[in-house]
Amino acid sequence: MPDNPQAVARLIRESRSGDENALSQLFPVVYQELRRLAGNYMRREAHRTLPATALVHEAYLRLLGEKQVHWKDRAHLLGIAARSMRQILVERARARMAKKRGGGQHAVTLIDETLGQNARSIDFMALDQALRALAELDPKQARLVELRFFGGLTLAETSEVMGISPATTKRWWALSRAWLRRELNG
Amino acid sequence: MNPKTFQRVKEIFEAALEQDSESREDFVRRECSPDTELTREVLSLLSHHDPEATFLEGNLF
Numbered sequence: 216m217p218d219n220p221q222a223v224a225r226l227i228r229e230s231r232s233g234d235e236n237a238l239s240q241l242f243p244v245v246y247q248e249l250r251r252l253a254g255n256y257m258r259r260e261a262h263r264t265l266p267a268t269a270l271v272h273e274a275y276l277r278l279l280g281e282k283q284v285h286w287k288d289r290a291h292l293l294g295i296a297a298r299s300m301r302q303i304l305v306e307r308a309r310a311r312m313a314k315k316r317g318g319g320q321h322a323v324t325l326i327d328e329t330l331g332q333n334a335r336s337i338d339f340m341a342l343d344q345a346l347r348a349l350a351e352l353d354p355k356q357a358r359l360v361e362l363r364f365f366g367g368l369t370l371a372e373t374s375e376v377m378g379i380s381p382a383t384t385k386r387w388w389a390l391s392r393a394w395l396r397r398e399l400n401g
Numbered sequence: 402m403n404p405k406t407f408q409r410v411k412e413i414f415e416a417a418l419e420q421d422s423e424s425r426e427d428f429v430r431r432e433c434s435p436d437t438e439l440t441r442e443v444l445s446l447l448s449h450h451d452p453e454a455t456f457l458e459g460n461l462f
Contacts, residue, residue, distance in 0.1 A: 337457075351404070352402060352403075352404050352407040353404060353407050353408070353411065356411075360457070363457075364457045386415045386418070389415075389418060389450060389451075390411055390414055390415065390446070392450075392451055392456050392457055393414070393446045393447070393449040393450045393451065394446060394449070395456075395457065396449045396451060396456050397445060397446065397449040400449070
């Protein structure tokens with residue numbers, strides 16, 4: 216597993232040009248780093264709030280150091296971090312569910328003191344499932360949610376990573392939200 | 402729904418948001434006509450449109 220910024224930067228470049236092997240080496244590195252950071256924050260005070268974007272950016276800095284990288288490499292890494300964040304939250308929700316099931320309860324909603332007010336009422340497993348369904352209709356609509364919500368990227372950062380205009384990003388975001396809101400309420 | 406229909410839904414949904422909220426429904430009915438299923442789908446999505454932008458907005462942690 217690569218442990219220095221140079222190696223990580225090389226993997227990013229290689230995976231961006233479609234090297235599957237580089238991507239499969241890079242993903243666990245980003246994932247582990249994010250999980251470690253998330254774990255640290257969660258162990259601290261319960262009322263502490265932290266935007267996902269701070270976690271993602273901290274992971275990014277720790278992985279690459281202060282090294283100047285091409286913006287496309289940066290965008291690629293943010294995309295991987297957003298995917299990792301989604302996976303981490305879904306895994307935690309699933310683990311929690313399994314624990315509750317063991318106790319004979321059927322709690323579907325994830326209630327987790329470490330999550331912010333906005334995220335507490337979200338059923339991450341249902342959201343993940345709805346996102347998979349959305350990806351089958353239009354992968355870009357789902358990708359945008361991953362970046363914006365799980366990666367905590369701003370509209371501007373999202374449009375940079377996806378290579379679309381900010382106006383398009385805004386329109387697609389409205390559609391994804393309406394679609395997911397309907398799926399999760401219904 | 403299939404990906405092709407979804408692209409049509411997407412197009413009309415986006416165009417509808419550009420309209421005043423009062424004329425939105427008429428606009429959608431006109432655009433989708435005579436496809437009632439398409440009309441229903443777009444109107445349903447518009448009814449879940451969240452202009453206050455609270456759903457999935459804000460910090461995760």
